[in-house]
Amino acid sequence: MAPRRVVFMGSPEFALPTLKALAEEYPIVGIVTQPDRPAGRGRSLTPPPVKLLSQDLGLPTIQPRRLREPEAMEQLRRWEPDLIVVAAFGQILRPDVLALPPFGCINVHGSLLPRWRGAAPVQAAILAGDSSTGITIMKMDPGIDTGPILSQRAEPILTTDTARSLSDRLANIGADLLIETLPGYLGGTILPVSQDESRATYAPILKKEDGLLDFTMTCEFLARQVRAYQPWPGAYMIWQDQMLKILRVSAVIEETSIPIGQTTRRLGYPAVGTGDGLLILEELKPAGKRAMSGKDFLSGAKQWG
Secondary structure, eight states: OOOSOEEEEEOSGGGHHHHHHHHHHSOEEEEEOOOOEEETTTTEEEOOHHHHHHHHHTOOEEOOSSTTSHHHHHHHHHHOOSEEEEESOSSOOOHHHHTSSTTOEEEEESSSTTTTEESOHHHHHHHTTOSEEEEEEEEOOSSSSOSOEEEEEEEEOOTTOOHHHHHHHHHHHHHHHHHHHHHHHHHTSSOOBOOOGGGOOEEOOOOGGGGBOOTTSOHHHHHHHHHHTTTTTOEEEEETTEEEEEEEEEEEEOOOOOOTTOEEEETTEEEEEOSSEEEEEEEEEETTSOOEEHHHHHHTOTTOO
8 A cells, every 4th residue: 555645854965865756656745844044154044955855846845943833743734644754854753743644754864773873874984984884764763763674775885985975875875775665664565673772873963063183093083084074064173273174184004203183294295193193184174265285285384394
């Protein structure tokens, strides 16, 4: 039995492939996404990507601050969904929402659960040095990514992957896997399987200050941090009392006399001493300036190292 009515909940770019794929296969009766937020230098109100796509698709959309708002719950009930599909929505679903559709709420999650439950699974997988991650299609319960699993698909993490590049691939994999999984789930041939709690790890919400590099760490960890936090929250260091955004680096593990945190030069690039070697800054962005190569930065940074 295919559902007659589907509600989609999602917000960022990660959710777009899933919404597009879902709209081609199922009747979507409504969209729930986050409110418009201030963004950019002008801090002008900017709609989430899902809202823009929903407008293009001509789908009714609501943007409640919290799903528990009476108006939001009233609209959900009026839509009478048979199924709710969630992809990076950004709010925890309360039990009354989870219980509303007969087929429940299905989530497209960017990790191989139970590893990396939580808000930032892609960043956590890169930061931890995992060799692979993937997508999990799960039936939601009141916990944070604790619901039973319907299907999973693994994806290698490349040594060049940033959170953006890996998230883009996972978003497309998630859309494909959802469309492959839903017929079996709705028809009763794919049954939810409980997660192994003993293997659970958690990826907390990231804050801007998490991007500050701690040069007591190994250079390979710091290199993963730069990739994991691209584009947000972004990796950075403080130099001459200014934020210096670090966009691309390489790690050199070696015996070195360069003290931890000391700036130096290596093969024409700026470098910083770490816990076990040097972090070479290949691309960076000084405060108030454009992004530039490390070599271009050094040409105007005579005080460096």
